[in-house]
Amino acid sequence: MKQSRTSRSKRPSTFIFVIAGMACLVSCVLTVVIASLRTSDEVVNHGDSTDIIVNGDFGAPVIVSMPDNFQEPTALESHTLIEGGGGEIVEGGAVLLRTSSFDSRTGEIISEYGEGTVHLIRADEEGLSDFAPFVIGQKQGTRLLIARPDEIDGKPASEIIVMDLLHLSAFGQSKDPSEYANDIIPSVTLSDQGVPQIQAQGARIGKMSTVTLIEGSGGQIDTEQKIAIQYVVTDGHGTVIDSTWEDGSPVLVNLDELMEGLQEGLENQKVGSRVLVVIPSALAKGDGDRIAVVDILAAENKPGDEKK
Numbered sequence: 001m002k003q004s005r006t007s008r009s010k011r012p013s014t015f016i017f018v019i020a021g022m023a024c025l026v027s028c029v030l031t032v033v034i035a036s037l038r039t040s041d042e043v044v045n046h047g048d049s050t051d052i053i054v055n056g057d058f059g060a061p062v063i064v065s066m067p068d069n070f071q072e073p074t075a076l077e078s079h080t081l082i083e084g085g086g087g088e089i090v091e092g093g094a095v096l097l098r099t100s101s102f103d104s105r106t107g108e109i110i111s112e113y114g115e116g117t118v119h120l121i122r123a124d125e126e127g128l129s130d131f132a133p134f135v136i137g138q139k140q141g142t143r144l145l146i147a148r149p150d151e152i153d154g155k156p157a158s159e160i161i162v163m164d165l166l167h168l169s170a171f172g173q174s175k176d177p178s179e180y181a182n183d184i185i186p187s188v189t190l191s192d193q194g195v196p197q198i199q200a201q202g203a204r205i206g207k208m209s210t211v212t213l214i215e216g217s218g219g220q221i222d223t224e225q226k227i228a229i230q231y232v233v234t235d236g237h238g239t240v241i242d243s244t245w246e247d248g249s250p251v252l253v254n255l256d257e258l259m260e261g262l263q264e265g266l267e268n269q270k271v272g273s274r275v276l277v278v279i280p281s282a283l284a285k286g287d288g289d290r291i292a293v294v295d296i297l298a299a300e301n302k303p304g305d306e307k308k
Contacts, residue, residue: 001099001101001113001117001119001159001161001163051067052064052065052066052067052070052145052160053065054081054143054145054162056162058082058141058143058164059098059164059166059218061100061115061116062100062162063107064102064107064160064162065107066102066104066105066106066107066160070104070105070158072104072149072156072157072158073147073148073149073158074149075149076130076146076147076148076149077146077147077148078134078144078145078146078147079144079145079146080138080142080143080144081143081144081145081162082141082142082143083139083141083142084138084139084140084141084142084143084165085139085141086139086140086141086167086168086171087139087140087167087168088137088138088139088140089123089135089136089137089138089139089140089165090123090136090137091123091124091136092122092123092124093122093123093248094120094121094122094123094168094247094248094249094250095119095120095121095122095123095127095128095135095165096118096119096120096165096166096167096168096228096250096297096298097118097119097135097163097164097165097166098116098117098118098119098163098164098166098298099116099117099118099119099161099162099163099164100115100116100117100161100162101113101115101159101160101161102159102160102161102162103152103157103159103160104147104157104158104159104160105152105157107160110152110159113159118166118228118298120228120249120250120252123135123136124136130148131146131163134146135163135165138165139165140165140166140167140168141165141166141167142164142165143162143163143164143165144161144162144163144165145160145161145162145163146160146161146163147159147160147161148161166297166298167272167297168230168248168249168250168297169194169230169274169295169297170213170214170216170230170272170273170274170295170296170297171214171272172214172215172216172272173214174188174190174213174214174274175211175212175213175214177189177199180211180276181199183201183203184201184203184205184206184209184278185209185211185276185278186198186199186200186201186238186276186278186291187199188213188276188293195232195243195245196232196245196274196293197232198232198234198238198240198276198291198293199238200234200235200236200237200238200291202236202237202238203236204236204289205236205278205279205280205281205289205291206280207280208261208264208265208277208278208279208280208283209277209278210264210265210275210276210277210278211275211276211278212269212273212274212275212276213273213274213275213276213293214272214273214274215270215272215273216269216270216271216272216273216296217270217272218270218271218272218273218296218299219270219271219299220268220269220270221255221266221267221268221269221270221271221296221299222255222267222268223255223256223263223267224255224256225254225255225299225300226252226253226254226255226299226300227252227253227255227266227271227296227297227298227299227300228250228251228252228296228297228298228299229244229250229251229253229294229295229296229297230244230245230248230250230251230294230295230297231243231244231251231292231293231294231295232244232245232292232293233290233291233292234290234291234292235288235289235290235291236288236289236290236291238291241290250295250297255267259279259283259284259285259290260283260284260285261277261279261280261283261284261290262277262279262292262294264283265277265279265292265294266294266296269296270296271296271297271298271299272296272297273295273296274293274294274295274296275293275294275296276291276292276293277291277292277293277294278291279291279292
């Protein structure tokens with residue numbers, strides 16, 4: 001998707017990092033698979049032309065099949081392929097969306113615009129530009145197909161954009177605390193706003209433990225990937241040290257830059273998961289015991305992930 005505006009950025013606390021750094025809310029190339037995936041073979045009727053066919057799961061690599069007699073639009077057009085059931089995308093809030101751009105003449109990916117690009121930006125005219133009217137007010141979990149008149153390789157054509165409006169938190173049935181909580185592993189509850197709250201007892205953490213509270217349906221992540229996450233980190237007594245939930249905006253981080261305990265706890269977890277990681281001081285930069293709840297929302301492409 002061609003970008004014409006600058007996305008806002010955010011600097012997360014260095015508490016979770018091995019190396020202090022800035023995680024920016026910018027457009028990053030990620031392949032994302034979110035919980036509750038739906039296999040898609042959507043058919044879109046475009047004016048008097050025959051159908052455009054979009055194939056690929058929500059949040060995953062997609063391909064399109066263009067009709068031979070496609071009529072190029074004269075203005076920006078949008079069609080809803082999947083109606084989401086998540087939270088509403090509100091003006092001024094964060095929006096996480098995955099886009100793939102195709103040439104209307106061939107149905108091939110426009111490589112210079114990126115395949116499976118994820119944009120983590122503000123939902124307003126500055127962040128979304130011409131797409132703002134189509135995105136604001138939609139539900140997370142929605143898939144749009146957008147046709148935009150363009151010039152590709154110096155010739156008139158249309159950019160066909162498959163846009164998935166991704167979830168800003170893990171969703172699904174969470175484990176009951178009675179299934180995992182004990183003197184060392186805290187229970188996790190949700191506030192009225194849906195924010196994870198860690199109920200720690202202050203006991204010394206002798207070894208690292210990981211509990212998958214919500215299991216996503218996406219691919220497994222590894223330490224070489226960049227991921228989009230929401231997180232809350234507390235000390236051993238449950239006092240919050242750092243949290244993205246203060247404004248509800250995820251951050252983008254390199255997994256291998258997180259503290260050692262988080263690297264170990266998150267590796268091989270599935271995208272779409274909510275994970276509780278209990279970390280002894282030795283694996284938390286020596287700053288004392290740490291407890292984290294992390295929602296894994298996205299992961300960058302691995303070699304071979306692209307669907308050509």
